[in-house]
Amino acid sequence: MSLAVSLKHAFAGFTLDASFDAPNGITVLYGRSGSGKTTIVNALAGLLHPNQGHISIGTQTLFDSQTGQHLPASKRRIGYIFQEGRLFPHLSVRQNLKYGQWFAPKSAPKSDFDQIVEMLGIAALLDRRPARLSGGEKQRVAIGRALLSSPQMILADEPLAALDDARKEEIMPYFERLRDALGIPILYVSHAGTEVARLATTIVVLQDGRVVRQGPAGEVLSDPDVTPLGATAAGVMVQARVTAQHNDGLTEVLTGGLPLLVPAAAYSVGSTLRLRIEAQDVMLATEKPNAISALNILPATVATLRLGDGPGALVQIKAGENLLLARITRRSVEALNLQVGTPVYAVLKAVSIPRGAIGDQHPTL
CATH class of the missing domain: 2.40.50.100 (RNA polymerase II/Efflux pump adaptor protein, barrel-sandwich hybrid domain)
Known part of the structure; x- marks a missing residue:
C-alpha cells in the first residue's frame, strides 16, 4: 500500500506546494521548523481542508479538490501518534488501548491486543493510569492505541521531541519494529538527524513549503546538496x-x-x-x-x-x-x-x- 500526496494551500505569508509518494515503511518529512511538515500531516489526518490537491492511500481517495471529495477525519483509518502521547488521564492503560480498538471499523482486520501489548512491552502497565507512567511508557501506550485502531496509515508528528535522550533510545526500537513489520505507510515528522538515519526508509525534504528532494534514505542523506538543517547537521x-x-x-x-x-x-x-x-x-x-x-x-x-x-x-x-x-x-x-x-x-x-x-x-x- 502506498500513500500519494499532492497539496497546495496558502496561509498568510506561507504557501505549501508539495507532492510526494510514501511507500510502506517509514517516510520521514524532514526540514526546518516552518517548512510545512505539520501542515501536510494535518491535511492527511483530515484536520485541514487544502485549497487544492489530491490524497490517496492505495485505491482509496481521502481528498480530491477536483471532485470535491473530502473524507472526514473519523473515516480515514489513520493512527495518529502525537508528541506528548495525549492519553486520557482518567482511563487506565488498558482502557486507553481499548479506546483505540473501539474506533477500528467493523470491516477492518482486527489487531491482536495481546500481541501488540507484548511487542511494546506494556503488559505490566495495563492497570496504571497515565500519571504513573514515564514519558517513554506513555509513548509506547500511544503507539499501541494507534495500532489497535487498525489503521491503514500511521502519522507520527515528532513523537520523540518531548523526550530526553534516554527515553528516545527506549522508544526508537519500537518504531524500527513497526517499520519492518506493519506493511503500511508510516509518515514520520522529524528534524533530528539521528532519528532520520535510524528510522527512515524514504525521506522527503521540505524547504519553505516545497519538496526539494525525495527518495531512499541512504541516497538523500549522502547528497551534499541536501542539508535543510545546515551543514552542521549533515550526516x-x-x-x-x-x-x-x-x-x-x-x-x-x-x-x-x-x-x-x-x-x-x-x-x-x-x-x-x-x-x-x-x-x-x-x-x-x-x-x-x-x-x-x-x-x-x-x-x-x-x-x-x-x-x-x-x-x-x-x-x-x-x-x-x-x-x-x-x-x-x-x-x-x-x-x-x-x-x-x-x-x-x-x-x-x-x-x-x-x-x-x-x-x-x-x-x-
Whole structure:
C-alpha cells in the first residue's frame, strides 16, 4: 500500500506546494521548523481542508479538490501518534488501548491486543493510569492505541521531541519494529538527524513549503546538496553487518565492503545494522596516518565538493561501496588540493558513533 500526496494551500505569508509518494515503511518529512511538515500531516489526518490537491492511500481517495471529495477525519483509518502521547488521564492503560480498538471499523482486520501489548512491552502497565507512567511508557501506550485502531496509515508528528535522550533510545526500537513489520505507510515528522538515519526508509525534504528532494534514505542523506538543517547537521546512514564482538567494548562491522569499529552494540554476529555517521566527525588525509588514536582509517575517493558561503566545505567521498560526507574548512580543501577524484583516507574515531546512532536494519529492506 502506498500513500500519494499532492497539496497546495496558502496561509498568510506561507504557501505549501508539495507532492510526494510514501511507500510502506517509514517516510520521514524532514526540514526546518516552518517548512510545512505539520501542515501536510494535518491535511492527511483530515484536520485541514487544502485549497487544492489530491490524497490517496492505495485505491482509496481521502481528498480530491477536483471532485470535491473530502473524507472526514473519523473515516480515514489513520493512527495518529502525537508528541506528548495525549492519553486520557482518567482511563487506565488498558482502557486507553481499548479506546483505540473501539474506533477500528467493523470491516477492518482486527489487531491482536495481546500481541501488540507484548511487542511494546506494556503488559505490566495495563492497570496504571497515565500519571504513573514515564514519558517513554506513555509513548509506547500511544503507539499501541494507534495500532489497535487498525489503521491503514500511521502519522507520527515528532513523537520523540518531548523526550530526553534516554527515553528516545527506549522508544526508537519500537518504531524500527513497526517499520519492518506493519506493511503500511508510516509518515514520520522529524528534524533530528539521528532519528532520520535510524528510522527512515524514504525521506522527503521540505524547504519553505516545497519538496526539494525525495527518495531512499541512504541516497538523500549522502547528497551534499541536501542539508535543510545546515551543514552542521549533515550526516549519512549506512548499512552494516556485525562481524565480531571484541572484549574491549568495541563491535566490528562490515559496511560497504570495509571494516569499521563502533562502540559495543548488543547485536549478534551476522546481524544487520544502520549507522549514522555525521559529517563533522569525518577527517580527511591524503596520506595514510600512522600512530594515531582514531581506529577507523578508510581508503576513499573524493566524489563531489560543495564549498559553503563561509569558511566551511562539505566533501562527499566514496569509501568502498558507501558514500560518506566530511565537513571540513575551505582552507583544508585548498591545503590538501582536493578535487573530484582525489584519493584520500577518511579518519573516524570509533567513539564518534554513539550507541543512539546505531539501529536495527531488517535484512530485507
